[in-house]
Amino acid sequence: MIVRRNDLVVFLVVAFGLSWLFALWPWIGNKKVPSVFVSSAAVWMMLTPTLAVLALWWYRRRSMPELVAETGSRLGSRPRQTVWLIVAAWFGTAAFVWLAFGVSVLLGMNEFDFSLGVDWTVLIILEALVGSTLATLPLALGEELGWRGWLQPQLTGRFGVAFGLVATGVIWGLWHLPLTLRGYNYPELGAWAAAVFVVTCVFFGLVLGWLRMRSGSVWPCVVAHAAWNAHAIGVSAFGSLDEKPNQLLSGHGGVVGWVLLALLAAILFLLFPVRGNDHTDPNAPAIQEPAAPPAPTAS
Template sequence: MSSESTASMRSPSPSLPYRSTGRLAPWAPRFLTVFALTLMAITVALCLPVWTGALSSDVLNAATPLVMWLPALVLVAVHLGARNPVPVMRWAGLGIRPAGRTSAVFGLLLAVMVLVPALTIAVTASLGLVGFAPSEEAAATAPMVAPMIVVMMAATLGEEAAWRGYLQSTLAPLGFWRSTLVIGAYWSLWHLPVAAAYWTDGRMDGREVLVTSVNLLLSAVVLSAVRYLSGSVWPAVAGHAMLNTVLVFAYSHLITSTADLPDGAYWGYALLTWAVWGVAILVLTRMVARRAA
């Protein structure tokens, strides 16, 4: 066995080439199809009682940790059923070596997840689209954000081990951009049944569903970028947890409610938010390309 093969076996995750290197593995198309259809069917079945009015969307809130673990559970079941010739843990990128690089990417990601809402709020508030209005609970809630990230990682691991872990490795021969956009598009699509349930229950309106779908696609690029930069899925797990804690805190406690904005201000706010995400994506993907070079 060559030294290169030995090194590959010892690496914590498979190689993730930046550029396309060829076709997917022979087992991949069937696996991806079965996984995607099975996961969507289960998700739709869970949301159907809310769509029909038989249950309140409060049930989905209570079941959120289970729903977030569905991708990993379905993935493992399909993997075992198909007898895919890859080790699940390694293919999901669950190693942390080299630890120094993974830690550096964690720090980079934290900076991104703080700067994105900070810049968004600063720009949109300065233009009068929203008001900078810290809530009465903001000061008391802020110290809880950091521990909540750790707690939330227990849930986001169930998604990221599948999305930016196993699936990113499986689609890696397509190159960074194609694999990332395929995963991001399906990730956003997978959230639509849940968003539709909240829309049916009156907790979201149509424009919120659309904006959330675009936000998911943009943040998916960031999460894939940190997987590429670190070689590990753990920064993506943390990044996903930060989306659900840092950004939620900032937009819920530091500005006036965007749900109450008139359409002009709402879409102006959304476009500027996407522009800030675009800057973050540009910086991170350039780093991915430079590392590949």
């Protein structure tokens, strides 16, 4: 894969430019979390990384088969393994979010509200596991085609696995600035939510990055991203209304989550190593670079 600096510039300018454009609503109206304006902006923003990839492909005059191949939109060279990774991402991400919540409760950082009863508890968990995850898949795809589908292979191919994964996570987190500066995801932290969310994106991005390289496909990342968002909403239903948790420390997006994500990433990379070129599907059609124009001949 030939990595061009101009490609990175085009992708980042479009992705970040459109994210701020779609997020103008809450800024112009001075709306803060929670707000329907902020939620609507978040929905539209999640499509901008894919729009950036499409803009890049228009700029480079590439074909659709090349677009599909380079973004890992197939199931990779080992489809059966990819399917299992999709299943693992679906249920594993759900288990992780609830584990982080449980650890936070055990450490006294959060309180579990038992007033919902067993029936409602099971219903909320199942709804997050199936309904919300499926409903969130298109928006998660909108992000992941850009971040893990296109950007991550570019950065790991140019700078190596470690730096490439961290850089992808940082860019992913900074892309959320139009919302996180308004306290999105961490309303109690205000503008500090922006810095906290960057750290969360780096740690979660390590796991998503491993899924991308291990499978050669973006689909396990899409499912994990959708499940993360779905269960983040589901688990919030069980928090105590009387005692607000410390958002910096507790839950899957706080320090507890960071530690658990770091441990999970270390286990995955140590037990199942990957390489920087593992994004490539050997069965995908080769991407042809345009031929250089012939040199002028002397008359």
